[in-house]
Amino acid sequence: MTSRAPVPTQPGMMILMNENASSGAVSARVTLSSRSFASDFGLASLQPTRERSLMRSEFTHKMRSPAGTASLGFLLTLVDYVTSDPALTVSAPDWTATQNLSLHAAGSVRQGPVLIDSNLVRVGKKAVVVSADVYDGCGLTDLGEFAKTIDSAAPPTGHGPILAGRALATFVRLPRAAATGADDYKPEEWVGRLRERNIETVDGDIYSRLAMRVVDPAAGIVELELSPFVANMIGTIQGGAQALLVEAAAHAIRPGLVATDMQLHYLSQVRVGPARSYADVVRDATDHSLVNVRLVDAGDDNRLLALTTVTLQRAAGLDNRVDR
Incomplete structure (x- = not known):
């Protein structure tokens, strides 16, 4: 399921454009809003080429995990946004939908802003693959300088962006008519242009703002x-919101641990809702746990939405990761 980055519609307004893995009919009772759970991300993006897209996001206390680092679901939301730009650019006039999304931690984001460098990996007749490197900007905000810094291939000096994770997204191609308003979202026309979005206040942290209900924490049902x-x-x-649901389910079934890595396989769209998670612990070790989380559409006969795997670490262990 693909999350499209916010697109300004009127001054002070933005909409988040997103596709789920394509499947049949969807609910017609819910429409886009000028405000979303990502309205305070303050996103900025730059496509130096058709095959590459850079993104910057604000990182405030509201985007933090229980360990004080950037929430995994928050980072996956950003990855889904930024990787969709190269995918859509090379797929035009087709549209795309995210089929698989993964993020594996190399470190953690503690200072911010979050900076992401995404690059086209492969273009096929039916699928497009895009990679993304996620960085703690450590105070750097200029996307042009960010690109120069990471392109220089200079050894880390302790200053500047620090690699926090590596991600991969696979998109399937589908007719552009599948997405309402797609004509207003044309990354192929934005190459070389810096785009910035207004910041709008959103109540609650990255988890509470979604008003998720914890039904049974022992079973990871949220x-x-x-x-x-x-x-x-x-x-x-949206795909990012579902990643946050998965993160919340993993935290519920293994309290005291923090999600650091996630793989998502999107299978179908939410037609009715609510989306409901069920979690199973695959492995418990001294320093981490591995959890499988499946998402279903509870209002549509528990139709399967996504299969995911989450790695959680003890919060103290996050400080021992090696930034590469």
Whole structure:
């Protein structure tokens, strides 16, 4: 499921455009809102070439995990946004939908802003693959300088961006008509242009703002309603919001640990809602746990939405990671 970056519609307004893995009919009762759970991210993006896109996001206390680092679901939301730009650019006039999304930690984001460098890996007739490196900007905000710094291949000096994780996204191609408003979202026309979005206040942290309901923490059962606040272009729950639901489920079944790595395989769209998670612990070790989380559409006969795997670490262990 692909999350499209916010697109200004009127001054002070923005909409988040997102596609889920394509499947049949979807709910028609939920539409886009001018405000979303990502309205305070303050996103800026720059496509130096058709095959590459850079993104910057604000990082405030509201985006932090229980360990004080950037929330994994928050980072995956950003990855989904930035990787979609090269995918859509090379796929035009087709549209794309995210099929698989993964993020593996190399470190953690503690200072910010979050900076991401995404690059096209492969273009096929049916699928497009894009990679992304996620950085703690450590105070750097200029995307042009960010590109120069990481392109220089100079050894780390202790200053400047620090690699926090590596991600990979696979997109499937589909007709552009599948997405309402797609004609207003044309990354192929934005190459070489810096785009910045207004920051709008959003109540609550990255988790509480979604109003998720913890039904049974021991089983990792958490629910997220389908609403305009988390809806995408086709009226279903955005991929980033579903990643946050998965993160919340993993935290619920293993309290005291913090999600650091996630793989998501999107299978279908939320038609009715709520989206409901079920979690199973695969492995418990002294310093980490591995959890499988599946998402279903509880209002549509528990139809399977996504299969995911999450690695959680003890908060103290996050300080021992080696930044590469």
